[in-house]
Amino acid sequence: MKIDFVKMHGLGNDFVMLNATHTKFDLSKEQIIALADRHTGIGFDQLLIVEPAVSAEIDFGYRIFNSDGTEVEQCGNGARCFAQYVRKIGLTDKVEIKVQTLAGIMHLKVLNEIEVEVDMGAALFAPEAVPFITQESSAPYQLQLANAKVKFEVVNIGNPHAVLFVDDVDVVDVKAIGAELEMHPAFPQRCNVQFVQVLARDQIKQRIFERGAGETMASGSGACAGAAAAIQTGRANKQLRVTMPGGELSLSFDSSTQHMFMTGPTAFSFYGSIEL
Numbered sequence: 001m002k003i004d005f006v007k008m009h010g011l012g013n014d015f016v017m018l019n020a021t022h023t024k025f026d027l028s029k030e031q032i033i034a035l036a037d038r039h040t041g042i043g044f045d046q047l048l049i050v051e052p053a054v055s056a057e058i059d060f061g062y063r064i065f066n067s068d069g070t071e072v073e074q075c076g077n078g079a080r081c082f083a084q085y086v087r088k089i090g091l092t093d094k095v096e097i098k099v100q101t102l103a104g105i106m107h108l109k110v111l112n113e114i115e116v117e118v119d120m121g122a123a124l125f126a127p128e129a130v131p132f133i134t135q136e137s138s139a140p141y142q143l144q145l146a147n148a149k150v151k152f153e154v155v156n157i158g159n160p161h162a163v164l165f166v167d168d169v170d171v172v173d174v175k176a177i178g179a180e181l182e183m184h185p186a187f188p189q190r191c192n193v194q195f196v197q198v199l200a201r202d203q204i205k206q207r208i209f210e211r212g213a214g215e216t217m218a219s220g221s222g223a224c225a226g227a228a229a230a231i232q233t234g235r236a237n238k239q240l241r242v243t244m245p246g247g248e249l250s251l252s253f254d255s256s257t258q259h260m261f262m263t264g265p266t267a268f269s270f271y272g273s274i275e276l
Contacts, residue, residue, distance in 0.1 A: 001025070001275070001276045002273055002274070002275050002276075003018060003025075003273060003274055003275075003276060004018075004019070004271075004272070004273045005017060005018055005042065005271070005272055005273065005274065006085060006088075006089070006268065006270075006271050007042065007044070007268075007269040007270050007271075007272070008081040008084070008085060008266060008267060008268055008269060009077075009081070009246075009266075009267050009269055010077030010078070010080050010081055010218060010220065010246075010264060010265065010266050010267070011077065011217060011218035011244060011246030011247035011248075011249070011264065011265065012216075012217030012218055012245065012246030012247065013045055013046075013077040013078075013216050013217055013218040013219055013220075013246060014043070014044050014045050014269070015044055015045065015046050015047070015048050015075075015077075015078050015081050016035060016042050016044045016046075016047050016048070017048050017050070017081065017082070017085045018047065018048070018049045018050065019050050019089060019091070020049050020050060020051050021050055021051060021052050021060070021091060024051070027047075027065075027276075028069075029069030029070075030069070031276055032047055032065050032067075032069040033067070033068065033069045034276075035047065035274065035276075036067035036068075036069075041274075042272070042274060044067060045066070045067055045210065045213045045216050046064055046065060046066055046067070046072075046075055046078050046213070047064070047065040047067075048062070048063070048064055048075070048078050048081065048082055048085075049062070049063040049064075049065075050062065050082070050085070050086060050091065051063060053100070054100060055100075057098065057105070058098045058099060058100045058105060059086075059092060059094065059097050059098050059099060060082075060086060060091070060092075060097070060099045060100070061099070061100050062079075062082060062099040062100060062101045062106070063101075063102075064078060064101065064102075066210070066211065066212030066213050067212065067213050068212040068213070069212075070211075070212045071102070072102070072159060072211065072212065073101060073102040073103035073158050073159045074101060074102070074103040074106075074120075074157070074158030074159040074221050075220065075221060076118055076120055076219065076220015076221040076222075076223065076224060076262055077218055077219060077220040077264070078220070079099070079106055079108055079116075079118045079220065080108070080115075080116035080118060080220065080262075080264060080265075080266045081266045082099065082108065083097050083108040083109075083110050083116045083118075083266075084110065084113075084116060084266045084268075087110065088268070094110075095109065095110040096108070096109050096110075097109075097110070101158070103121070103158035103159065104121065104158070106118065106119065106120075106121070106158075107119040111263070114265045114266060114267075115263060115264065115265055115266070116263070116264070116266060117261060117262070117263045118220065118261070118262045118263075119259055119260075119261055120157055120158065120220070120221065120224045120259065120260040120261065120262055121157060121158055121259055121260070122157075122257070122258045122259055122260075123155050123156070123157045123224065123225070123228035123232070123253075123258070123260055124155065124156040124157070125139070125153070125154065125155060125156075125228075125229075125232060127141075127154055129156045130154045130155070130156045130160045130161075130187070130191070131156075131160065131187070131188055131189060132154045132160070132162075132186055132187055132191075133185070133186045133187075133188065134186065139152075139153050139154065139233075140152060140153055141153070141154060143181070143184060143186060145177065145180045145181070145184075146176075146180060147176070148177070150164060150177060150181070151164070151165075152164045152181075153165075153229040153232070153233065154191075155225040155228050155229055155232075157221055157224050157225050157228060157260060158221060159192060159211070159221055160187060160189055160190070160191040160192065160211075161191055161192045161193070161194055161221070161222065161225035161226075162181050162187070162191050162192070162193050162194065163194045163196055163225055163226055163229040164177070164193070164194065164195050164196065165196050165197075165198065165229075165230075165233075165235070166195050166196065166197055167197065168197060169195050169196070169197045169205055169206065169207045172195050172207065174193075174195055174207050174209050174215050175209070175214070175215060177193065177195075177209075178193040178195075178209025178214075178215065179209065179214075181193045181209075182209065182211050190211045190212075191211060192208065192209065192210050192211045192219065192221070192222055192225070193208070193209040194206060194207075194208060194209075194219075194222050194225055194226040194229075195207045195208075195209075196226040196229065196230060198230060198235045198236060199243075201235075201236055201237045201240075202236070202237050202239065202240045202241065203240055203241045203242075203243065204226060204227065204230055204235075204236060204240060204241075204242050204243070205242075205243045205244075206222070206223060206226045206242055206243065206244050207244070207245065208222040208223075208244065210222065216246075217244065217245045217246030217247075218244040218245070218246035218247060218249070219244070220249065220262050220264065223242040223244065223249045223251060223262065224251060224260045224262055226242060227240055227242055227251045227253070227260065228253070228260055231253050238252060238253040238255065239251070239252045239253070240252075247264075247265070248264075249262055249263065249264040250262070250263045250264065251263075
């Protein structure tokens with residue numbers, strides 16, 4: 001089977017985009033892992049598949065797979081790329097696009113040829129909403145890992161996150177702590193792990209360990225989770241910038257709806273086809 005694809009990225013968080021609106025196909029976990037291999041495949045953090053709308057209320061279906069082949073609920077950077085992709089290949093000319101994900105309907109707004117604003121929905125902090133299993137009555141929560149006890153907030157913004165506030169993100173062992181927290185039994189659906197350093201009331205610096213992908217250069221939902229936790233704990237204002245290794249996103253919190261809004265860039269890398 002030969003598949004056409006487009007490679008895109010949002011601040012270095014990279015994606016392979018597939019169009020299944022006309023021809024439906026289901027890739028196996030093994031095929032996705034093979035495509036994700038950066039030496040023998042295409043290479044990506046996530047695979048994004050455009051599918052037909054299932055109701056008149058939405059424009060497209062939207063499936064998201066991590067590089068380990070697992071399907072996930074939400075991807076903020078990917079959502080921005082999704083909006084530019086469906087316009088670029090002529091599936092729509094709308095600037096406001098509604099897509100169905102496992103996490104619900106996402107609202108995407110194309111601002112120009114590069115930037116897209118995404119309504120990421122409400123940030124939920126209750127442990128059962130993440131989900132996170134704990135006997136503690138309130139945040140911050142604590143877990144004993146192999147070499148350290150860690151304190152963190154928990155957030156669900158379409159997918160599960162643990163947020164650790166640190167003094168210096170550049171010296172944190174993101175790989176070790178992230179890998180252990182991601183797979184901890186207290187997170188029954190695993191979790192994304194965010195390491196956040198507050199630089200000012202309107203700026204945080206962040207590194208991301210993404211569930212099923214490892215450390216990535218950026219993450220839209222991760223940035224929103226880190227920002228939401230910083231706002232919730234009184235560390236930051238309701239409008240702020242999040243700086244990650246791949247670049248910067250602008251985030252805002254709407255008090256009336258409790259929704260997080262994210263604005264950031266997209267980029268097309270290359271077009272191609274691959275035989276499976």
